[in-house]
Amino acid sequence: MTEHGTASAVAHQFDDLEQQREAGSLGMWLFLITEIMFFGGMFTAYAVYRYAYYNAFIEGSSHLNVPLGAANTVVLIVSSLTMALAVHAAQRGKKKAMVAWLALTIVLGGAFLGVKVVEYKDKYDHGLIPGALWNPKHEGGVAPPAEMQLFFSLYFAMTGMHALHMVIGIGIMLALMRMALRGRFSPEYYAPVEVSGLYWHFVDIVWIFLFPLLYLIGLHVVKGHG
């Protein structure tokens, strides 16, 4: 039963709020470990193919827009800050501030996704979608190496999976906003906000790995042709 704005009491399987909070936190950390293993499969494929086809990867990477990627990185880092501030506000029972920070996080997340749409469209326009639509420009009359398709396959798979996780994260935050507006949280009970914050930070960290691994390959290599 809810009483004077305090959120749902302790769930029946737990003895007290502390146990419930600890369980939820441990559960989220375990879930994030599964996410690491999930992305890990793709990072493995990336490592294998980058080692085998370094030049093709450099060339593929050169087609990516570093300023846009960097901007997106900044956007995500700031969104992690706003998320942390939302958790902070929840801790202090400051409902309006929490909702505002959550809204800002969602906006930043949306901005990230918008930039990704722009980037994806750019790849489409340049015939860099692997598979049936693969039709890259021949630089100086020379076709790019066939393995560059592998680079882009991994690019789309990894950033696409990351974007999917961001969409889910935005959905979670919308749900949190709704719960907050209905007064479900209090300084005693804000665990859902906290664990969602963990999730969002994780999604941010994945991008922090993706950005250099995809966008910054071989930037130091002087290209001899093209």
Add this chain to the structure above:
Amino acid sequence: MTDARQPALPKLHYLNADYGIKSWLLTTDHKRIAILYLLGVTFFFFVGGLFAVLVRVELLTPAGDFVQAETYNKLFTMHGVFMVFFFLIPTIPAVLGNFLVPLMIGARDLAFPRINLLSWYIYMAGGAFTILAMAAGGVDTGWTFYTPYSSTYANTHVMLTGIGVFITGFSSILTGLNFIVTIHKMRAPGLTWFRLPLFIWAHYATSLIMILGTPVVAITVLLLALERAFRIGIFDPALGGDPVLFQHLFWFYSHPAVYIMILPGMGVVNELITCFSRKKIFGYHFIAFSSVAIALLGFLVWAHHMFVAGLSVYASLVFSVLSFLVAIPSAIKVFNWTATLYKGSVSYQAPMLYAMGFIGLFTLGGLTGLFLATLAVDIHVHDTYFVVAHFHYIMVGGMVMAYMGGLHYWWPKMTGRMYPDTWARFAALVIFIGFNLTFFPQFVLGYLGMPRRYHAYPEEFQVLNVMSTAGASILGVGYLIPFFYLMYSLRYGAIAGPNPWGAKGLEWETPSPPPTENFPVTPMVTEEPYEYGAPGAAPRGHVRPQEAPGD
């Protein structure tokens, strides 16, 4: 131990606490969810078993004359897919684990009851997709989906099956996550780690594998789906992709997966051996640590499935030696179980027969694993019936027997009724005989050189194949018998009472069937596990509750 007065069913328990289909489909009670899983896994067991029957019928004759080659390939594939993903991996954790983990640790439910229900829906959804794939014509890649056959050449329902497997993986992940949090955070007062039943240790280790390994097969299936749908080239040599990379990613999960299948079975055996020899387990700490060791070492041996796939000599050496190492903790368990029987008080009810059968058959199956770890021998027997025999000894002779033992042992707890033990012992015997007749000849067949997944075979292999099929028919009958008497017992079985076996363990300190909240008052634990040894006293629970539970 024997109570003079006739036990009666408790007035209110988890089965009659609420009525109607909604109360089941929307339940968050871990015990009801376990029953929902029981229905699901039983269904998929019979589906997978039906395919096995058809495979063995075809193999009665050397020629491929019962079904067409493409059909046969679909039969063994779907046998593998249904058995591995929808029976062997989920069953003991989702049925027995779900039911017993909270009871054994004195909790009212798992940490996340709604996630538990979600995991069942995810399991059924994945199963539905796979059934759909079967109905739409089936898939013929083998349950291992090797590329480039599965990614580029197969024209069967790889995608649908892949989606089914992908979805079901999340059921596994959520179950494992739930168990780990529950065991860490919700043990009753006084229940320290080394007072936990070994069933709990086994499920904890299993859960570690579930959460670390399953995501990898999920991403692998996803990459396969992308390759198939969009030809992205990851496993396609023409585009620079490496089909063997698929094998690495696939087996990185699928080897630990076999430990997901067997560790819970070992957990069950601990409980059965102690109860039916009425003795403390020998080597508790060693067994507990060996479970965790198996879980961790199990992640380091995946490429022993790939010794002829093009690994370097040095990689092969590393995986071979690690594969021998992972056998040692299992050996330790077998020795400890045997030692537990020493100077015990052994009775022969069906659960104990299954447990003893497990020890023997798992030993044999595990030892044949050493043959496969031995490089020079594996070259010869890889991808032959030797491997088929090896894993069926562990999976069927091991895990399924452990499951049957556990199902019978905890049946009175789950249903409040006893099954007829004479029939159960008879069925156990039939199963043991049928099993060995089915699979022992396959070791010989494999060393003779009969490859696996063969629709037709040279004539000289026929005698052994006929023996194997004969055994399979006996085994099939053996599995049907329990189905009937267990159903019978629901209506006509003797009322069990809270502790029909005189066993130690918190789950026996509560009525059969238990009330929805498991324990009216949270128990306090003061005894070591399996304290059967108090001289002169009949076994009693190791609980000193503040109030005696109602009966």
Add this chain to the structure above:
Amino acid sequence: MWTGIPLFPEQASTFAREVDLLYLFLVGVSGFFTVAIFTLVFYFAVRYRRRHADEIPPAVAESATLEIAWSVIPLGITMVMFGWGAKLYFEMRKPPSEALQMWVVGKQWMWKIQHPEGKREINELHVPVGRPVRLQMISEDVIHSFYIPAFRIKQDVLPGRYSELWFEATRPGEYHLFCAEYCGTKHSGMIGKVVVMEAAAYEQWLMGTPTGETMEQAGERLFVQNNCNTCHHDRADARGPVLQGAFGKPVRLESGQTVVVDEAYVRESILNPAGKVVAGYRPVMPTYQGQISEEGVLQLLAYIRSLRERPQK
């Protein structure tokens, strides 16, 4: 009929006896432990059966010594198994340099075999007895596996990459050849036989039914047909690297890397030339993917390999 059930395939290679010996050791150890466990379990279950309903057995002290013993001893035994298996495995992975070279191309659902002298076979492999034979193999489509039970050898045959195995047959006769990696509909039909012949009979068989070109000659023909010689020659204005004497030697690439000109590199250069371009040359070589079969590549390889014998100008 029952006495006629064999337990072992014939031993027809130098490996077979060794593998069977190791196998018997494993059977012995496994049999010992299986019997021991079965016996102990059965014996304890009977000897210590419950004699009355309220019986409580005495406590039995645990023993760390016992635990360590039955951990260390199995560990020792398994390490012996590992060592023995590894030693034999090393030999299986190292073909002797004087081995007779043959080539296998697997495809759904047949084996195509080429002898250097030009003879080609489908689903049959003729080899002389008593001489080491090295098979270099590749698949045209999916993963297959080349398995000769009587020789105790097997190796997966992969698309896009060469794999190899070697053996020395010890007994004339005919032996099963199986595909041992599931490859689709007619996987169980992708079988054949290995025919081991006495040396003289083998020579005679090689000479029989004129086949025309040797592999080298076929390779040379392809080299000219596909205009390889227009770029790869040893005159000053060559657009491509000189191939005379190149095989087996290291070469520096545009990227700075150094690779050895082996079968894999030459095959890659034919099918995906832009991947690893030799330093100093422009990436103008067209790809022959789809135009030259795997067998054609093997023939070209035989030819290019033979170029190393030509004296340098």
